[in-house]
Amino acid sequence: xxxxxxxxxxxDKKFELFFGTSKNTDLFLNKISGRGELNLPxxxxxxxxxxxxxxxxxxxxxxxxxxxxxxxxxxxxxTFEGLKQIIYEPEDxxxxxxxxxxxxKDYLIISEVNFIDDSFLTDKIxxxxxxxxxxxxxxxxxxxLLRSIAETIDAMEVKSRLDEVKLxxxxxxxxxxxxxxxxxxxxxxxxxxxxxxxxxxxxQSYLNRLVDNEESETSIDAIIKGVLEQEQDIKDIxxxxxxxxxxxxxELGTLVDQLFFKKSDLEELLKNVKxxxxxxxIELEVKKLESEISVLxxxxxxxxEDLRKFERLARDLSALEREYNISExxxxxxxxxxxxxxxxxxxxxxxxxxxxxxxLLEYLSEISIKTNxxxxxxxxxxxxKLELDIIEKNKSLKELRxxxxxxxxxxxxxxxxxxxxxxxxIEVKKLKEIEKVEAKVNTLIFEYEITLRSICxxxxxxxxxxxxxxxxxxxxxxxxxxxxxxxxVVSKKKIFQKDFIELICNLKLLTKFNEGLLQDYSEKxxxxxxxxxxxxxxxxxxxxxxxSFSKKEAVIKLVQNWFIFNYSIKYNGDNIAEMSPGKKSFVxxxxxxxxxxxxxxxxxxxxxxxxxxxSIYNDLVSFIRLKKxxxxxxxxxxxxxxxxxxxxxxxxxxxxSLDLSQNESHQFEYISGALEDSFISKSTPVLxxxxxxxxxxxxxxxxxxxxxxxxxxxxxx
Numbered sequence: 069x070x071x072x073x074x075x076x077x078x079x080d081k082k083f084e085l086f087f088g089t090s091k092n093t094d095l096f097l098n099k100i101s102g103r104g105e106l107n108l109p110x111x112x113x114x115x116x117x118x119x120x121x122x123x124x125x126x127x128x129x130x131x132x133x134x135x136x137x138x139x140x141x142x143x144x145x146x147t148f149e150g151l152k153q154i155i156y157e158p159e160d161x162x163x164x165x166x167x168x169x170x171x172x173k174d175y176l177i178i179s180e181v182n183f184i185d186d187s188f189l190t191d192k193i194x195x196x197x198x199x200x201x202x203x204x205x206x207x208x209x210x211x212x213l214l215r216s217i218a219e220t221i222d223a224m225e226v227k228s229r230l231d232e233v234k235l236x237x238x239x240x241x242x243x244x245x246x247x248x249x250x251x252x253x254x255x256x257x258x259x260x261x262x263x264x265x266x267x268x269x270x271x272q273s274y275l276n277r278l279v280d281n282e283e284s285e286t287s288i289d290a291i292i293k294g295v296l297e298q299e300q301d302i303k304d305i306x307x308x309x310x311x312x313x314x315x316x317x318x319e320l321g322t323l324v325d326q327l328f329f330k331k332s333d334l335e336e337l338l339k340n341v342k343x344x345x346x347x348x349x350i351e352l353e354v355k356k357l358e359s360e361i362s363v364l365x366x367x368x369x370x371x372x373e374d375l376r377k378f379e380r381l382a383r384d385l386s387a388l389e390r391e392y393n394i395s396e397x398x399x400x401x402x403x404x405x406x407x408x409x410x411x412x413x414x415x416x417x418x419x420x421x422x423x424x425x426x427x428l429l430e431y432l433s434e435i436s437i438k439t440n441x442x443x444x445x446x447x448x449x450x451x452x453k454l455e456l457d458i459i460e461k462n463k464s465l466k467e468l469r470x471x472x473x474x475x476x477x478x479x480x481x482x483x484x485x486x487x488x489x490x491x492x493x494i495e496v497k498k499l500k501e502i503e504k505v506e507a508k509v510n511t512l513i514f515e516y517e518i519t520l521r522s523i524c525x526x527x528x529x530x531x532x533x534x535x536x537x538x539x540x541x542x543x544x545x546x547x548x549x550x551x552x553x554x555x556x557v558v559s560k561k562k563i564f565q566k567d568f569i570e571l572i573c574n575l576k577l578l579t580k581f582n583e584g585l586l587q588d589y590s591e592k593x594x595x596x597x598x599x600x601x602x603x604x605x606x607x608x609x610x611x612x613x614x615x616s617f618s619k620k621e622a623v624i625k626l627v628q629n630w631f632i633f634n635y636s637i638k639y640n641g642d643n644i645a646e647m648s649p650g651k652k653s654f655v656x657x658x659x660x661x662x663x664x665x666x667x668x669x670x671x672x673x674x675x676x677x678x679x680x681x682x683s684i685y686n687d688l689v690s691f692i693r694l695k696k697x698x699x700x701x702x703x704x705x706x707x708x709x710x711x712x713x714x715x716x717x718x719x720x721x722x723x724x725s726l727d728l729s730q731n732e733s734h735q736f737e738y739i740s741g742a743l744e745d746s747f748i749s750k751s752t753p754v755l756x757x758x759x760x761x762x763x764x765x766x767x768x769x770x771x772x773x774x775x776x777x778x779x780x781x782x783x784x785x
Contacts, residue, residue, distance in 0.1 A: 204722030233277035650680030
């Protein structure tokens with residue numbers, strides 16, 4: 069006699085489904101210990117109401133026998149073939165519970181779509197709440213349908229995705245298109261829509277191109293940043309960083325303006341020096357005139373003592389006049405300085421909270437008042453000293469002039485000496501003017517260098533602020549279960565090469581030195597050593613620019629922020645940089661979808677083109693099966709695993725016939741149905757000639773094998 073356990077095992081082997089309750093479900097799905105150890109495959113559990121009369125039927129239909137609160141929910145067409153699907157998908161196709169499974173919010177579900185165009189079938193095309201796939205041969209309109217849905221709902225989403233990886237849009241456009249939502253709202257392509265709905269649209273080849281886009285801030289960066297900002301502390305860090313960078317941009321704009329103003333003033337002063345004359349030539353002329361005067365004085369009959377006294381007094385008078393002029397100039401500048409207040413910068417206080425910022429501003433104001441009072445006191449003290457000094461010098465000048473006058477009158481008796489002396493006086497005056505201008509030039513050169521250094525320091529602060537933020541953010545490394553990240557600050561070398569060197573610089577006219585300097589800077593970004601040289605090269609015209617860019621535009625472009633955060637992503641402990649291109653693309657897709665909390669519909673255009681077969685079969689199919697329970701997914705595909713393996717609830721078949729010989733009435737036509745739809749018909753239109761199952765097998769390479777694999781997954785005959 070066979071024991072009870074052995075008998076139950078034998079029965080389990082024979083039957084494809086069991087009647088039970090929700091308490092039995094996990095056992096027969098091998099989610100708890102028991103059957104799995106016996107190598108028995110998962111099997112569906114259903115519950116009936118055990119109705120014996122019409123009254124029972126009305127009362128109990130859809131409820132379990134025991135407590136009448138649970139319903140058996142089967143996801144399938146209302147056919148026997150539909151019912152059979154629970155054998156192939158025992159976990160996802162049948163549920164025993166009170167409420168409808170996988171019930172999503174109506175405002176997040178696209179219920180149906182339709183073309184409004186003579187070339188397309190205008191019938192409404194229904195979509196499923198879970199997974200809808202669009203299949204068809206090449207150029208049959210599957211991608212047109214998917215992109216039309218996306219553009220009608222959110223044209224900016226489509227444009228931004230395409231622009232982000234430089235993908236072209238379709239040249240041919242449709243006349244109009246309508247998307248209807250389950251909550252009753254709708255979008256029309258050519259109308260201004262009041263319904264503001266979000267979607268995630270992933271174009272064909274987008275993921276591969278995103279993998280290669282290392283130096284730009286992509287959707288992946290935005291999503292990781294969004295996840296990190298769920299922590300208020302980190303959100304505050306990003307906010308402060310944004311404010312700092314805006315402040316730096318404004319500060320750099322002002323500093324660059326100042327640099328060019330000072331350069332312009334400097335050039336103007338140097339022109340003034342040239343207009344006065346050549347300093348070296350004037351100095352030689354002064355020596356020449358002094359020598360000639362000396363010779364003339366020797367022959368004038370004046371005593372040696374008188375001549376020496378005259379020369380000494382003349383030198384003293386000249387020196388004293390120069391000192392007097394300098395003191396007058398300093399006093400004038402000092403009075404201007406006294407009319408201006410010292411300004412203490414409050415820009416660094418803008419990032420503090422309002423209450424603390426208020427107190428700090430009060431402290432700063434108090435200090436500013438005290439500082440200005442002390443400053444004025446010091447300046448007044450210096451003013452008094454200068455005024456006394458000027459009075460003393462003026463007195464000395466009068467005394468010297470009185471003393472030199474008798475001798476001067478004697479000397480002036482000689483016309484030749486007088487003429488030479490006048491010429492000497494003119495040349496000496498020129499020298500004084502040149503010395504004054506040179507003093508201003510030296511001051512401007514100093515201020516120019518200080519401004520240039522400030523520009524380099526402010527530019528360096530882009531990188532410094534990112535590094536400071538990185539240190540604080542790096543304490544958070546996990547973003548979602550099997551996904552981790554690391555963060556680093558990197559320079560956008562390729563973008564600098566493209567957007568500055570190639571776009572702005574005239575490469576044909578660059579010297580080897582300048583070309584080497586630029587290339588070296590683009591690799592190492594040695595801001596303290598190389599940046600000043602490049603800026604000076606631009607301003608001095610040594611670094612040639614394209615005619616469409618001014619020197620100021622080039623400098624502003626040069627000192628913009630060339631630094632970004634680079635997020636290094638790990639999936640199950642593996643660094644994305646070391647993954648195959650297909651695996652990388654899957655991880656990026658997982659990031660885009662899994663870390664978006666909006667639960668909006670996801671539209672994928674042939675994602676298999678970005679993945680390798682192993683990633684599709686092992687990763688993507690499982691991921692889609694899991695995510696379709698939480699949100700609506702619509703995929704245009706030519707891969708059978710994404711249709712059959714992912715157990716698509718709705719399959720849309722697309723077909724194009726230029727001469728309409730294969731279609732019913734339009735160039736592009738569509739038909740939709742469930743995977744279990746299976747029939748062969750003699751109908752002429754291709755789409756009506758067979759069921760969805762047959763279309764999948766005919767259109768998708770490996771479609772028949774996919775159905776067989778699904779059927780044999782649990783050794784079902």
